[in-house]
Amino acid sequence: MNRIVHIALKVDNLERTTQFYEKVFGFKESKTEKVRDHTSRHLSDGAIDLSIMQYDADTESAESKAAGEGPCIHHFAVEVDDLEEAEKEVKAFGCKIISDPGVIPVKFRAPGGTVCEIVPKGRYKKSARK
Structure with missing residues (x-):
């Protein structure tokens, strides 16, 4: 069954935003990583992955501008269930792929x-609340 498992927020202050979700809502950090032109911090409430993304100041990538x-x-x-089949269906529906070819x-x-x-x-596994 297909389901929403992840939401990403583009922010201008990674640390302050992290503190807010941890202190106000009790989210727990699961990982922080540098991905291409941004830093992504993953938090969870135990059910969904919330990614807080801060792009590098000098980036001009299409992905960084995609949401505005x-x-x-x-x-x-x-x-x-099947990434290749889902991608084919997305394309057949006329949707424009934004990611570079081969990127997951x-x-x-x-x-x-x-x-x-x-x-x-399994891309965004649930993390247990502590």
């Missing part, structure tokens, strides 16, 4: 203009 300028909800991810997760612009990504099962 400044802080925003950048994208959400849908976990799928596969980001695309959905009807209505929002940015979505498809991921294989």
Whole structure:
């Protein structure tokens, strides 16, 4: 069954945003990583992965601009049983793939203009709340 497993926020202050979600809502950090042109910190409430992304100041990548300028909800991810088949269906529906070829997760612009990504099962594992 396909389901939303991840939401990403583009922010202008990674540390302050992290503190907010940890202190106010009790989210726990699961990992922080440098990905291409941004730093991504993953938090969880035990059910969903919340990625807080801060792009490098000098980046001009299409992905960094995909959801708009400044802080925003950048994208959400849908976990799928078969990534290749889902990508074919997305393309057949006329959606534009935003990710570079071969990059997983596969980001695309959905009807209505929002940015979505498809991921294989287990990409965003639930982390237990402590």
